Amino acid sequence: MSVQDAMGDSEEEKTRSLASLRRAREKEKQKLHKSLGLDETKKIIREVIIPDVLTVQELSNRMAERSSDVIKTLMKLGVIATINQAIDSDTAELVVAEFGHTPKRVSESDIEIGLVGEDDPEELKMPRPPxxxxxxxxxxxxxxxxxxxxxxxxxxxxxxxxxxxxxxxxxxxxxxxxxxxxxxxxxxxxxxxxxxxxxxxxxxxxxxxxxxxxxxxxxxxxxxxxxxxxxxxxxxxxxxxxxxxxxxxxxxxxxxxxxxxxxxxxxxxxxxxxxxxxxxxxxxxxxxxxxxxxxLSANPNRLAEGVVIEAKIETGRGAVATVLVQRGTLKVGDFFVAGAEWGKVRALVDYNGQRITEAGPSVPVEVLGFDGPPNPGDAFVVAENESKAKDVVEFRKNQLRNKIVPAQKVTLDKLLSQAKGGKKELTVIIKSDVQGSAEAIASSLNKITENNDEVMVRILHTGIGAINESDITLASTTNAFVVGFNVRANPQAREMSQKLGVEVRYYSIIYNIID
Missing domain, CATH: 3.40.50.300 (P-loop containing nucleotide triphosphate hydrolases)
Incomplete structure (x- = not known):
């Protein structure tokens, strides 16, 4: 017989003794709380904000409840949904009520309220460079x-x-x-x-x-x-x-x-x-x-707003964007939103490559601190705080995930159908193999609409050569359609026209265009 056996002090018994001691202490603690009338497991009632669409995971996080319990409650209501599936606001409101919380319905647009400031009164504006x-x-x-x-x-x-x-x-x-x-x-x-x-x-x-x-x-x-x-x-x-x-x-x-x-x-x-x-x-x-x-004038004494001119990803610097400040003053440390990206200004670099601490209206500046690269042309807005910036970006990303709206196709039939009930403008871009043909088509279209009470044709641009990306971009921004006479669109322009929903019509006989 060993000394350890004689003492009766095995490792197993030692562990068991400690566990039983902890259980005893827990029981004593519960008895004390009960005698004092304290309910340790009292439920916290929360005000739960419900947007138009949210996932089961987001709803459980907002209520601070287990996602498995939320899924069970949804099954009781006759809704079968996984943790990453989106549910509508009506269903979410029923679930929140089931858990005893207070639901608060908000519209999707409410999240962005207050992000972009109102127009400044003239007395606050100061001259700015062109x-x-x-x-x-x-x-x-x-x-x-x-x-x-x-x-x-x-x-x-x-x-x-x-x-x-x-x-x-x-x-x-x-x-x-x-x-x-x-x-x-x-x-x-x-x-x-x-x-x-x-x-x-x-x-x-x-x-x-x-x-x-x-x-x-x-x-x-x-x-x-x-x-x-x-x-x-x-x-x-x-x-x-x-x-x-x-x-x-x-x-x-x-x-x-x-x-x-x-x-x-x-x-x-x-x-x-x-x-x-x-x-x-x-x-x-x-x-x-x-x-x-x-x-030209702008108010420099407010949160900055501007536009992204270009964006890129650089090794060691991350996502970097050139921003033109349009009003307000951008400062290092500001939280901002640009399209579906957000960030905190880590550094500002001016057009001479020098680091600066702030940039006022009409000042172009390189901004470091983006979460990801934004798109050129995205509105750049400084948010009140980090929480606001994150909420807006989360909402915008959800919109992109849940509501991907295809580009509205600009077709001749649609433009003509819109003309019913009043004289409407039909915008056309004409590309031809020779200048003479383009001029003949333009004059023919103008002549046949001179006495037309329904549609007025506006020739936005005429040119010679293949239909290129510039033609498609111009058509997209002005709701025009493109006519190609004895010319075709190059591969890049064809791809862009499908992406932007711009109609391109090809002809080889002028009479067919007029018909």
């Missing part, structure tokens, strides 16, 4: 103009001429005036941002080469600027070339309702050479004069 987009045909000197303007900026000189391309930047004139330029790659990006409801640009500078004159993309740029309803300033570039004919450019622009001041109109223009820095200062003066006429 936001300018430079557009024009390829090789007409857009990039050269932007480079020359950036080099002339006193801020660039102070920063040693090192600038960082973040999609948008601000220049400071010798007079002290500031201008924000948005560097958008082509017209597609410009109109895509408009398609998402982002009114980013105040002024469009249309660059036209004095030797080439008005080209296909120049016309596209004019149509995009008109659709955005922003003032146009014409910069006639390359005037230092021997074959430069600026007067011809001014005459050609008349065909597209661009009547310059020299021709008796009200659209400002300037003859420049971006390469040799001729009259660049005059262009800047004209931009500031146009901005003065527009009386």
């Amino acid at each position: 936001v300018v987009t430079v557009m024009g045909h390829v090789d007409h000197g857009k990039t050269s103009l932007l480079d020359t303007i950036r080099k002339s900026s006193i801020v660039s000189h102070e920063a040693g001429g090192i600038t960082q391309h973040i999609g948008a930047y601000q220049v400071v004139m010798p007079s002290g005036g500031r201008i924000t330029f948005i560097d958008t790659p082509g017209h597609a990006a410009f109109s895509q941002m408009r398609a998402r409801g982002a009114n980013v640009t105040d002024i469009v500078v249309l660059v036209v080469a004095a030797d080439d004159g008005v080209m296909e993309q120049t016309v596209e740029a004019i149509n995009h600027a008109k659709a955005a309803q922003v003032p146009i300033i014409v910069a006639i570039n390359k005037i230092d070339k021997p074959d430069a004919r600026p007067e011809r450019v001014k005459t050609e622009l008349l065909k597209y309702d661009i009547v310059l001041e020299d021709m008796g109109g009200d659209i400002m223009s300037v003859e420049i050479s971006a390469k040799n820095n001729i009259n660049i200062d005059k262009l800047e003066e004209i931009i500031l004069l146009q901005a003065e006429l527009l009386n």
Whole structure:
């Protein structure tokens, strides 16, 4: 016999003794609570917020009840649902009542109430710099103009001429005036941002080469600027070339309702050479004069609101977006919402690559701290707190999951059916193999609708060559349909037309189009 056996102190008995001691203490504790009239298991009644749609898991979390109990209660009510399935608000309200909680119904839209502030009274607004987009045909000197303007900026000189391309930047004139330029790659990006409801640009500078004159993309740029309803300033570039004919450019622009001041109109223009820095200062003066006429102002003393210009994911920095602040002041530490993404501003980097602590109206800035990359054109709004930002993003993501609404297809039949009961506008984009055919189709369509009391045809854009992505984007943002005469859409444009729901019709005989 061992000493341990003689003592009767086995490990098993020791464990059992401790367990029984704990049970005895628990019984004593329960007796004491009962004698004092304390009910330890008293149920907490909660106010449970019920949106239009929520999952079983979300409902159990809001009630602080076990999801298995919620599923059992649903089965009693005749509803078979798994933990990740969505249930309607009526069913959720019955479940909440079964558990003894207080239900509070809210509409989906209530979650976003107060996120975007109301319009500011005029007395709180202060002047802000204009936001300018430079557009024009390829090789007409857009990039050269932007480079020359950036080099002339006193801020660039102070920063040693090192600038960082973040999609948008601000220049400071010798007079002290500031201008924000948005560097958008082509017209597609410009109109895509408009398609998402982002009114980013105040002024469009249309660059036209004095030797080439008005080209296909120049016309596209004019149509995009008109659709955005922003003032146009014409910069006639390359005037230092021997074959430069600026007067011809001014005459050609008349065909597209661009009547310059020299021709008796009200659209400002300037003859420049971006390469040799001729009259660049005059262009800047004209931009500031146009901005003065527009009386641009915003309230800087409020939570910031703006728009995402571009977004990307960078190694070591995560999701990064270029944001143009439109009103309010964005600060480091702010919680924000952009589309279906949220975050906290970890750092702000300006157009010179310098870290800053805040950014006011019309200031483009690179924002670090996104949960995921947003889409260009998404509204960027600073939320009151982290909870508000998370709730809004959760609601938006649920909307995307539960209610994926397909793009409404713009068809000729639908547009004609809408015309019943009054004269409606039918918007058309015409692409042809030769310019003569496009003009003939446009004039034929205009003639047959002159005496038509139901439909008025508006030719938004005519061009030659294959139907491209820019045509589809323009059609989508203006509710137009595209007519291709002896031309086809390229593969990217075909894919985009299906995605955006834009109808493209192909013809080889003009009479068929008129019919």
